[in-house]
Amino acid sequence: MKSSHNFRKASASAVADEVLGAAVGKTADLLFSMRAAAVAAYPGFEELRDWGRSRKMEVSGDLATFVRRFSDRLEAAGGAAHFARDAREAVEIVTNIARGLGAVAAVKSKSMTAEEISLNEALPEAGVTVTETDLGEFIIQLAGEKPSHIVAPAIHKDRAQVAALFHETLGSAPGLDVGDLVRVARKALRERFLAADIGITGANFAIAETGTIAIVTNEGNGRLTSALPAVQIAIVGIDKIIPKLSDLPGFLRLLTRSATGQAVSSYVTVITGPRRQGEEEGPSELHVVLLDNGRSPLASGPFREMLHCLHCGACLNSCPVYRAVGGHAYESVYPGPMGDVLSPLLWGMDVYADLPDACTLCGRCAEVCPMRIPLPEYHRKLRVLRAGLKGEAAAWKAEAPAILTQHPLLYRTALGIMRRVLSLGRRLPDGIRTGLPGAWTVCRELPHPREGPDFRSWWEKRKSCHE
Ligand code: SF4
Numbered sequence: 001m002k003s004s005h006n007f008r009k010a011s012a013s014a015v016a017d018e019v020l021g022a023a024v025g026k027t028a029d030l031l032f033s034m035r036a037a038a039v040a041a042y043p044g045f046e047e048l049r050d051w052g053r054s055r056k057m058e059v060s061g062d063l064a065t066f067v068r069r070f071s072d073r074l075e076a077a078g079g080a081a082h083f084a085r086d087a088r089e090a091v092e093i094v095t096n097i098a099r100g101l102g103a104v105a106a107v108k109s110k111s112m113t114a115e116e117i118s119l120n121e122a123l124p125e126a127g128v129t130v131t132e133t134d135l136g137e138f139i140i141q142l143a144g145e146k147p148s149h150i151v152a153p154a155i156h157k158d159r160a161q162v163a164a165l166f167h168e169t170l171g172s173a174p175g176l177d178v179g180d181l182v183r184v185a186r187k188a189l190r191e192r193f194l195a196a197d198i199g200i201t202g203a204n205f206a207i208a209e210t211g212t213i214a215i216v217t218n219e220g221n222g223r224l225t226s227a228l229p230a231v232q233i234a235i236v237g238i239d240k241i242i243p244k245l246s247d248l249p250g251f252l253r254l255l256t257r258s259a260t261g262q263a264v265s266s267y268v269t270v271i272t273g274p275r276r277q278g279e280e281e282g283p284s285e286l287h288v289v290l291l292d293n294g295r296s297p298l299a300s301g302p303f304r305e306m307l308h309c310l311h312c313g314a315c316l317n318s319c320p321v322y323r324a325v326g327g328h329a330y331e332s333v334y335p336g337p338m339g340d341v342l343s344p345l346l347w348g349m350d351v352y353a354d355l356p357d358a359c360t361l362c363g364r365c366a367e368v369c370p371m372r373i374p375l376p377e378y379h380r381k382l383r384v385l386r387a388g389l390k391g392e393a394a395a396w397k398a399e400a401p402a403i404l405t406q407h408p409l410l411y412r413t414a415l416g417i418m419r420r421v422l423s424l425g426r427r428l429p430d431g432i433r434t435g436l437p438g439a440w441t442v443c444r445e446l447p448h449p450r451e452g453p454d455f456r457s458w459w460e461k462r463k464s465c466h467e
Pocket of ligand 1: 258311314316338368369370371373
């Protein structure tokens with residue numbers, strides 16, 4: 001159970017941190033402009049977005065069937081499918097596999113789904129040392145921090161901070177440039193790849209038709225993590241399912257252009273089952289942990305399209321709030337616009353009540369989202385839902401509806417007071433009205449009080465027509 005989070009408080013120190021602001025702004029700007037150039041150079045991108053949305057609608061419209069199809073095909077290909085209802089079950093599955101193997105060392109490629117279940121915290125308790133192999137994740141692990149971006153986890157750090165960190169933790173020379181820092185990390189990581197018993201990965205896509213997983217990286221660490229250790233465990237959210245193998249190229253075009261502005265990323269690793277006889281590389285055991293953790297209920301609700309998210313990060317790079325505060329202020333594995341919506345949906349409105357407010361409703365996130373997820377609309381819906389929950393909870397707690405409906409005079413008086421308050425509020429000068437507590441009055445008019453009789457008087461006049 002997560003404790004309740006306060007975005008306003010958490011973001012106050014982030015806004016004041018100039019190094020963080022400059023580092024986040026620099027990388028977000030770069031990714032944003034690279035995306036824009038890549039999209040402009042691909043004339044069919046808008047049609048591709050529509051196609052991607054329709055393919056994902058097909059999956060989210062019948063999620064259980066697609067999950068079953070994927071797991072059947074995976075097992076037919078020799079892999080093992082495991083179902084985890086929540087984070088606790090997923091961690092238990094992974095640690096049981098590790099204990100059964102007597103594993104002591106694991107390498108891991110970047111997986112936000114593994115972050116979601118706090119796998120790195122649980123594995124040492126099962127006697128397994130984990131090494132992150134994505135450069136950004138490796139930096140974060142050395143620093144003892146959490147990722148602050150779903151694609152660029154160390155976006156909040158600049159070169160000087162990373163050089164100082166490597167000097168302190170890996171004993172490298174002080175003040176190294178980027179090229180030398182990469183060489184230091186590569187040397188440290190190669191040894192860990194060779195010593196690992198288990199490779200832990202996520203998957204960008206899980207293909208129902210064939211039971212295949214696809215991992216997209218730029219550093220090759222996903223391929224080494226899945227190819228060198230004898231056992232691979234992939235932690236895969238059930239939202240990663242796509243229908244067919246022939247859909248993969250289209251989704252890759254959408255993902256890589258939106259994430260890093262590339263026509264295709266450096267490595268796309270496509271895995272169907274464990275290593276077969278005669279093959280030279282790949283794990284002899286492949287386990288795929290299919291994580292639900294609150295996803296299934298979304299498929300039949302008003303936020304269904306959140307299941308279509310490709311985790312490309314484009315909405316983060318375009319968001320003025322994310323760019324001002326970075327990712328840690330969200331105190332969730334999923335920051336930025338997609339996290340504002342996903343975190344309350346997965347972990348509860350009581351925990352992340354203020355994240356829907358971390359949004360100016362400027363609409364830039366929806367403009368860049370490759371899956372056309374209506375993020376501003378979802379922010380608004382969550383605000384309404386939250387207001388409804390709060391107001392309704394307070395009213396029911398005070399038994400207000402019961403009291404009002406049993407006392408007509410009280411009911412009419414309460415309505416009259418409400419009308420008067422709204423009329424007075426609407427007549428206040430701008431400077432005072434916009435200073436009223438609550439964000440609504442800053443940029444919106446108070447609603448018009450409804451003129452005419454209340455329901456009781458209305459009914460008194462008309463009930464004879466219905467008798
Ligand atoms: S919501 Fe859209 S833009 Fe944001 S990470 Fe998901 S797919 Fe990318």
